[in-house]
Amino acid sequence: MKRELTSLFDIEPSWKKALEDELQKPYIQELAHYLDQELASGTPIYPPKELIFNAFNKTPYDRVKVVIVGQDPYHGPGQAHGLCFSVPKEVKPPPSLKNIFKELVEDIGIPAPQHGCLQSWAEQGVLLLNATLTVSQGNSLSHHGKGWERFTDAVIANLCERKDPLIFVLWGKFAQEKCHHIQEFEETSRHYVLTAPHPSPFSARRGFFGCQHFSQINHILEQLHREPINWEVT
Numbered sequence: 001m002k003r004e005l006t007s008l009f010d011i012e013p014s015w016k017k018a019l020e021d022e023l024q025k026p027y028i029q030e031l032a033h034y035l036d037q038e039l040a041s042g043t044p045i046y047p048p049k050e051l052i053f054n055a056f057n058k059t060p061y062d063r064v065k066v067v068i069v070g071q072d073p074y075h076g077p078g079q080a081h082g083l084c085f086s087v088p089k090e091v092k093p094p095p096s097l098k099n100i101f102k103e104l105v106e107d108i109g110i111p112a113p114q115h116g117c118l119q120s121w122a123e124q125g126v127l128l129l130n131a132t133l134t135v136s137q138g139n140s141l142s143h144h145g146k147g148w149e150r151f152t153d154a155v156i157a158n159l160c161e162r163k164d165p166l167i168f169v170l171w172g173k174f175a176q177e178k179c180h181h182i183q184e185f186e187e188t189s190r191h192y193v194l195t196a197p198h199p200s201p202f203s204a205r206r207g208f209f210g211c212q213h214f215s216q217i218n219h220i221l222e223q224l225h226r227e228p229i230n231w232e233v234t
Contacts, residue, residue: 008032011053014061022154031147035134044137046073047080052133054082058122064159065125065226066167066217069175072132075140083128085199086118099199099208104231107212113233120234124227129155131178153178165190165224167217171208172198192220 009023009032016023038045047054070084074094079087085097093101093116101113122128131152136142156179159166168191170176175198182193196211197203218228 008035008049008052012057012060015053015056018061018158019154022151022158027147027150031151034146038136044077045134046075046077046137047082047134051080051082055084055122055128055130058083058119059125059127063125064127064166065221066169066229067127067129067156067159068169068171069156069179070128070130071172071174072130072141072144073135075135075138075142077137080135081117082133083118083122084130086122086128087116089115089117091116095201096199096204099201099204101233103199103204103209103211104214106209107214108231110232115233118233121229121231124229126229127159131174149178156182160189160191163190165192167192167194167220169213169217170195172196172200172203174198 009028011019022028035045039049068084073080073082073084074087078091079094081088085100087093087097093113097116104110105112118126118128129152132141132143132146132148133152134143134148156168160182168179168182170179170193176195179193182189182191194211194213194216196213197206197208199208214229214231218231221228
């Protein structure tokens, strides 16, 4: 079992160092055991094992500038690849991602993206973090309550301790409740918190459209004398 844990939680070195104490806690072992059992049963799990920590691998700890918080991975075949809201280039963008792109085009004025892979954002310092990092096929939130939320809470808490200001982007009630402790101390915190309704078709017109978060993020980064994000999806 120790071998499985080491393999499953083989994340990017800077994150492994930052989360060293967390990765030694008993619940991590229990989570790894649960995932091992699910995989052994033949249940399809998304994203593929090698992409579970894709957000961490594409955005090393010391390069994080922006954190976008999602809920759990897409649960359809081929959709999830470890970056929240993102899908591989060959996969049709889901409705929420389409709405993100609508707001992006309206806010920044760039051409509409031709695919739904947000890896270019991740590589510039945008941590695309789901609260739950795995899901069973066709069963949304199926891995909720198994330990992932505790782990990602620790990730967010660790980032909040950093001295350099970060920008947390919280779309929807779930993300806002998960990160409520950041908002509570926003006035005295060095970090920035941007909130809006979720980009899903059910709520996007209640304030996600027109939130202008993409331009706001770059304005903040420029004020901090940091490189802005090139939001073009390449």
